[in-house]
Amino acid sequence: MTILVRVLGSLSVERSGVPVVLGGSKPRLLVALLVAHVGKVLTADRLCDALWGDEPPPTAASSLQSHVSRLRSKLGPEITIEAHARGYRLLAPIEAIDATRFARAVDIATENADSPSALETLRETLSWWNGPAFGEFGTHEYIHAEAVRLDELRLAATERLIEARLDSGGDETLIGDLGALVVLHPLRERLWRQLMLALYRAGRQTEALRRGAELSAFLRENMGLDPPELVRDLERRILEDDPSLHLVTRPSSQPVDALVDAPTRLIGRDHDLALVSSLMRNARLVTLVGPGGVGKTRIARRIAVLESESGEAVTMVDLAVLRDPASVPAAVATALHVQPRQQGSVEETLEVVLGERRILVVLDNCEHVIEAAAALASRLTSACRAFRIIATSREPLGVPGEAVYSVKPLETGDASDVTDTGLPPAVQLFCERAAAARPGFTATAAELPVIAQLCRRLDGLPLAIELAAVRMRSLPPRTIIERLEKGSGLLDAGPRHPEQRHRNLERLVAWSFDLLPAQEQLLFARLSVFAGTFDLTAVDGVCIDTGDSLFSLVDKSMVQVTDYNEPRYQLLETLRQYGSAALEGSADAKRTADRHLTWFSRLAQQAGDGMSGESERRWSDRIDRDFANLRAAHAHAVASGNVGAALGLVAAVREYGFRRISYEISSWSQIACDMPGASTHESYPVALATVAYGHYVRGDLEGAVASGREAVAAADRLGASTNGLAERALGNTYFYLGQTDEALRWMDRMVEAAETSGSDAQKAHAYYMRSVAETSVGDPDGGGLLAQRSQRAALACMSPTALAQASYALGLALESTDLAASQAYLLASAEHAAAAANRWVEAFARTEVWWLQARIGNVADALKGFEDVIETWYRGGDWANQWLSVRHLFGILQQVGDHEAAAVLHGGLTAAGAAAALPFEPADAARLEAAVEMLRLQLGDEDFSRAFSRGAAMSDHAFVSYVLDHIRARAQVHTEY
Secondary structure, eight states: OOEEEEOSSSOEEEETTEEOOOOSHHHHHHHHHHHHTTTSEEEHHHHHHHHHTTSOOTTHHHHHHHHHHHHHHHHOTTSEEEEOSSEEEEEOOGGGBHHHHHHHHHHHHHHTTTOHHHHHHHHHHHTTOOSSTTGGGTTSTTTHHHHHHHHHHHHHHHHHHHHHHHHTTOOTTHHHHHHHHHHHOTTOHHHHHHHHHHHHHTTOHHHHHHHHHHHHHHHHHHHOOOOOHHHHHHHHHHHTTOGGGSOOOOOOOSOOOSSOOOSSOOOSOHHHHHHHHHHHHHOSEEEEEOOTTSSHHHHHHHHHHHHHHTTOEEEEEEGGGOSOGGGHHHHHHHHTTOOOOSSSOHHHHHHHHHTTOOEEEEEEOOGGGHHHHHHHHHHHHHHOTTEEEEEEESSOOOOTTEEEEEOOOOOOOOGGGOOTTSOOHHHHHHHHHHHHHSTTOOOOTTHHHHHHHHHHHTTTOHHHHHHHHHGGGTOOHHHHHHHHHTSSSTTOOSOOOHHHHHHHHHHHHHHHHHTSOHHHHHHHHHHTTOOSOEEHHHHHHHHOSOTTHHHHHHHTTSSEEEETTTTEEEOOHHHHHHHHHHHTTSHHHHHHHHHHHHHHHHHHHHHHHHTTSTTHHHHHHHHHHTHHHHHHHHHHHHHTTOHHHHHHHHHHHHHHHHHTTOTHHHHHHHHHHTSTTGGGSTTHHHHHHHHHHHHHHTTOHHHHHHHHHHHHHHHHHHTOOOTTHHHHHHHHHHHHTTOHHHHHHHHHHHHHHHHHHTOHHHHHHHHHHHHHHHHHTTOHHHHHHHHHHHHHHHHHHOOHHHHHHHHHHHHHHHTTTOHHHHHHHHHHHHHHHHHTTOHHHHHHHHHHHHHHHHHTTOHHHHHHHHHHHHHHHHHHTOHHHHHHHHHHHHHHHHHTTOHHHHHHHHHHHHHTTOTTOSSOOHHHHHHHHHHHHHHHHHHOHHHHHHHHHHHHHSOHHHHHHHHHHHHHHHHHHHOOO
16 A cells, blocks of 8 residues: 555555655545545535535535545545545545555454554554644544544544553653543543552552542542442452452563574573572572583573563674774774764773663673673673673673572483483484484483483583584494594593583584584685674685585584574684684684674675665664674774775775764764874765764864865865765754854855765765755755755665655655644655664654654654654763754743743753754744743743853753753653553
């Protein structure tokens, strides 16, 4: 379905995500009337009466026909406006109107009350609402009944979701949400009962009873009614502490999509899982210690998956891919999508951004960066009270508050009493993996004691057992033992200490490596150059002449498959270290690392080009998957002095970094630009422009100007180009500084660069920026023309980001003349951006969407929306857009009478030099000045100065924390439902 009519809020029409401009108020009202009576005939007389009032002009009937004719062409073939003898009828599929889709979702959720998919659909459809049904037409006499029906349906659906949240245990916001709902809807008995139950389950029995008494008093005083029987019954059950009111825990039916469990069964670890989970209830740092190959990572991953299934936010960070201990904080920040601030260290940024958030992070393979991992773990668990860590290491981190759990090898049993009715875990693992290697294998009664002996001689180490089980393809268990015992005392008798177990594992890995054919040995060693996971094409490109050796290594458990849908592979850390040691020092080591750099530099270039077209999302996802390899490739380029590769790589993926709000790439650019000889390379201007843009978004305006101008000068000196990026950074920076003429001059140069490049995506971006600038300085007509040029270029390249930028520019240009069309374009912009995972444009568009929602009175939705975008900018370290969002909030708070908070925000904005940050229409300056003067009158000079000074004195973190706390408090007060 390409057409969609939206009436769950302001009326709008879209085709394939692009807004359809209906025209003036009469065609918009006509659509609203027909949709409100979809499937029914509306007489021409009634329509004329609705459109023109009691005295329609003589030409009303013909004008109505003209309006209908134009609407038919705009709505297309999916929606039909039928002509009847007495009038017109609109016919449309359910999917073509958001209101009919919503009604169907409510019906399905009601019929399938326990279906997670039905509830998720209902949750999604509730998110479509952006105000009262039919917006400005909701009170029209011919539409009001349908608007009331839809609003009532929305409230019933909200109650159904509240019920689902209660059944699942609720969350920290449920009581607050219900408290606001009963204020807005005091006659909704079900909401009162839900609030009382939520309070009771939170251990607040007295407050639950007080709420019941409030309802009873309200009904008696205002309605002359006694409280309903269901409320009285609930009060009695709360007083009696009725067990039937307690939450019944249900197993989660939701899939884990943030963290995927290992593809093979975890054997013999139920006791470990229970003990580690118990430790986690009392300690926020639990370290799993043990020798390599004992199964620490498998246990940690399984616990993380279980936590994720219960609703916990979980992130897993593999530290094995890091070459430099100093990179540990940045790796954790990247995994959590936290970007460093201009001032302060990465650790400080993590502290302030994580704050009170409840997050579990698994730090895997800490041993080779243990001091850095320990320092970060200690700092974050001390500063962030809800932050939890599971670490895996060969030794404890040794920090205060750490709970250490020693992971033991699997039980091997006694060879003399092993039977097929009670296999020890180690023997189970061997038999299961052997059956996978040799389909149809079942251990005989005679083989089981031999397998138990083999597992015992392998110390019960899961990795060693799996490597040995692979050999069952060609060798019986007894022969495997004999071969192992020939390996230089490989399986020494005597006590088994951790160091001995680790040496035995290393020897087993060495034995497994020695059994490989020469070609597989070479490939295994070369694979150690990869950081994280890799795919088959990368193996072919980096390791050359691989043949089928990779698949053979997978069969022999020397390489793991991490994703079977789009196959990706990985070396377990113990195996990677062995392979790296085998490669290190050989002439092949540098050649392999150079090929890795060449391959991923080429991939970066392909991805950079691909992100300018219709396949943008595919290429950005590809960079996501290979980001660790790109980081490693860049590090090798720097370490080996390959200036061209270091500069070229960052130039290729710069847009990915900007769109993902991942400014780590700006740091790569700075490192590359500081290399000897960099300033004479043709890629230097683009790399330095990337540095300039990084300075701008982080709020270092002086650095942005210096780097941007230097990049332009370097391009002139080298006869090269910045691809318009330096001009873009300078234009934005000068706008922020309030130097409009200088900003427009640089933006004109940016447009010239784009037109010279011939790239439709670059032109779409340049016209979009120039359009926004033109609208912001008071010429929305000129901005609209430039926006249309941006849209034409976007349609030529079909990049979702380009389409999002063009839609944003069109929406901004229409704000002053057609608010509904403006809103539709801005929503389309956010949706295009989301489709491309462009977090920057999505947040930028939603900032404007929520500002418009506040202007038309939807304050509760706007405040909740601003909470999301402010957290996005803060997590990403984008202070330029952070201040723009806060400036909008200042206007909202002043609008709703929250004068003290508005004065605090004005103080913070002024101290940051952002009170007049652009985009900023000339009329806004006068409105701002008037708003500030009004605040002075409302608060009085003394209170105004006190609040202003409070905001001005706050640190960045304290200011944003104040803003977010205030938004949450205000959102509850203004929640509609």
